[in-house]
Amino acid sequence: MERIRTCVVGATGFAGVEVCRIVLGHPALELTMATDRKAAGTRLADVYPAFEGACDLVLSLPEPEAIAQNADVAFLAVPHTASLAITPQLLSLGVTVIDLSADYRLHDAAVYEQWYGTPHTSPELLGQTVYGLPELNRSGLLVLGERHEKGEAVLVAVPGCYPTATALAAIPALEAGLATGDLVISDAISGVSGAGRSANARTHYCHANESVEAYGVAHHRHTPEIEQTLTQVAGREMNVVFTPHLAPLTRGLLATVYMTAADGITANDVQDAYERRYADEALVSTLPAGHMPQTSSVAATARAQVGVALDDRRRRVIIASCAIDNLGKGAAAQAMQCANLVLGLPETQGIGVTAPLI
Numbered sequence: 638m639e640r641i642r643t644c645v646v647g648a649t650g651f652a653g654v655e656v657c658r659i660v661l662g663h664p665a666l667e668l669t670m671a672t673d674r675k676a677a678g679t680r681l682a683d684v685y686p687a688f689e690g691a692c693d694l695v696l697s698l699p700e701p702e703a704i705a706q707n708a709d710v711a712f713l714a715v716p717h718t719a720s721l722a723i724t725p726q727l728l729s730l731g732v733t734v735i736d737l738s739a740d741y742r743l744h745d746a747a748v749y750e751q752w753y754g755t756p757h758t759s760p761e762l763l764g765q766t767v768y769g770l771p772e773l774n775r776s777g778l779l780v781l782g783e784r785h786e787k788g789e790a791v792l793v794a795v796p797g798c799y800p801t802a803t804a805l806a807a808i809p810a811l812e813a814g815l816a817t818g819d820l821v822i823s824d825a826i827s828g829v830s831g832a833g834r835s836a837n838a839r840t841h842y843c844h845a846n847e848s849v850e851a852y853g854v855a856h857h858r859h860t861p862e863i864e865q866t867l868t869q870v871a872g873r874e875m876n877v878v879f880t881p882h883l884a885p886l887t888r889g890l891l892a893t894v895y896m897t898a899a900d901g902i903t904a905n906d907v908q909d910a911y912e913r914r915y916a917d918e919a920l921v922s923t924l925p926a927g928h929m930p931q932t933s934s935v936a937a938t939a940r941a942q943v944g945v946a947l948d949d950r951r952r953r954v955i956i957a958s959c960a961i962d963n964l965g966k967g968a969a970a971q972a973m974q975c976a977n978l979v980l981g982l983p984e985t986q987g988i989g990v991t992a993p994l995i
């Protein structure tokens with residue numbers, strides 16, 4: 638079988654290199670192009686020696702015409718606005734785009750402009766884009782797959798890492814009507830690779846090591862994305878109080894979510910709802926009652942694990958905690974899960990399903 642020609646844009650970034658690693662191990666895809674502006678002209682293996690012997694590809698500049706000549710699908714692992722700059726042209730040249738950036742996640746261009754502080758230059762694409770959380774929007778991704786099969790280039794907006802973990806923690810309780818009200822609180826912790834490859838004052842080893850801090854409090858740009866998803870799930874306008882924290886981990890993300898419990902529900906009702914909701918999901922597990930997830934159990938995988946409890950001692954609160962790998966289910970592996978659905982491949986093909994155990 639001829640393999641699907643694949644380009645990774647932003648291939649030396651943390652999310653991009655993880656996409657490259659997945660593509661190189663994927664039986665149905667071939668890494669035919671990888672781009673990077675600063676390292677163009679050098680081999681990917683010169684930047685990441687782990688690829689020595691496995692990949693001889695030379696990095697190119699991210700030029701849409703060249704991408705269209707070399708690839709049928711492009712993963713964009715670039716910062717927001719960089720995706721806006723090339724996605725319309727890639728689509729018009731017939732390249733299906735799996736975008737890891739935030740540029741096409743929000744349905745409303747005005748909300749994007751408010752939170753990202755920059756004009757949205759292709760709002761006409763927002764209506765045709767599917768938000769790539771397969772556990773919520775699988776049918777939409779399969780519709781994109783039908784269009785792709787007919788030769789149309791399509792666009793997937795892969796969710797952010799914090800929105801992925803927060804949504805997976807909240808979906809079962811909201812869908813089953815076990816959580817009431819319009820407020821969800823999400824306390825989340827990310828490893829430092831979530832901030833990308835370039836260190837800054839906050840992510841510098843000497844600042845981040847042996848320390849945990851909250852940041853972006855009350856104004857992080859994932860807030861509207863989380864609210865958009867929770868509103869879709871609950872079928873009513875939802876708000877989130879979202880507090881991200883930076884922890885001295887290389888990779889891993891844990892979101893613990895608090896929701897007001899509906900009157901009369903029991904801890905068993907909550908546990909059952911979560912187990913039922915994820916029973917058929919290959920990549921999301923509900924842990925047994927009394928167990929909470931840890932990031933090391935999902936490191937370097939596409940998996941999410943969710944643990945849930947009901948605190949009915951004073952206030953009745955559902956507490957759900959979700960662990961993912963920020964670069965796995967939070968970025969590259971989820972991007973591949975979406976691509977598999979769009980490309981008509983088995984949903985988990987090519988993505989690691991269990992973590993290294995030691």
Ligand SMILES: NC(=O)C1=CN([C@@H]2O[C@H](COP(=O)(O)OP(=O)(O)OC[C@H]3O[C@@H](n4cnc5c(N)ncnc54)[C@H](OP(=O)(O)O)[C@@H]3O)[C@@H](O)[C@H]2O)C=CC1
Pocket residue numbers: 646647648649650651652653672673674675676699713714715716717719737738739796797798830831832833834835963964967968
């Ligand atoms: N890190 C994570 O855990 C997650 C990241 N994401 C998203 O994935 C995307 C990449 O993130 P991450 O890998 O962390 O970032 P990095 O900073 O590590 O990498 C960014 C990459 O994009 C390239 N790039 C930067 N600007 C442009 C541009 N204008 N045009 C083309 N290429 C450009 C960079 O190389 P060069 O400048 O040399 O071209 C580099 O290869 C972002 O949108 C991020 O929000 C999503 C979920 C989780």
Ligand SMILES: CC(=O)N[C@@H](CCC(=O)OP(=O)(O)O)C(=O)O
Pocket residue numbers: 717737738739796797798827828829830831832833853859881883
């Ligand atoms: C630890 C850390 O700094 N994390 C990043 C996560 C952002 C990210 O990757 O998300 P987008 O895809 O929406 O840009 C942050 O808080 O900005």
